[in-house]
Amino acid sequence: MSRAADVYxxxxxxxxxxRDLGADELRCLLWIGRxxxxxxxxxxxxxxxxxxxxxxxxxxxxxxxxxxxxxxxALRRLDRGPEGRNG
Numbered sequence: 001m002s003r004a005a006d007v008y009x010x011x012x013x014x015x016x017x018x019r020d021l022g023a024d025e026l027r028c029l030l031w032i033g034r035x036x037x038x039x040x041x042x043x044x045x046x047x048x049x050x051x052x053x054x055x056x057x058x059x060x061x062x063x064x065x066x067x068x069x070x071x072x073x074a075l076r077r078l079d080r081g082p083e084g085r086n087g
Contacts, residue, residue, distance in 0.1 A: 018026060040046065 018029065021029065036046075
């Protein structure tokens with residue numbers, strides 16, 4: 001099968017999957033898709049067979065960043081007092 005046929009089949013499968021999803025699941029899927037599209041615009045098409053990055057390490061670093069940002073945001077809310085904790 002050609003690469004174009006593979007891509008077509010994957011698109012058909014995504015559409016079939018999307019038919020069973022609710023609005024919020026679709027919003028999540030769109031958000032992920034938009035992030036992938038932004039990455040493609042910035043870095044080119046993803047080619048897992050030739051991409052030498054360590055995705056587990058990169059994901060770990062991103063998760064650590066997210067934990068740090070969450071702690072920073074929580075501390076900022078706590079510093080604002082009781083009214084800052086609700087908003």
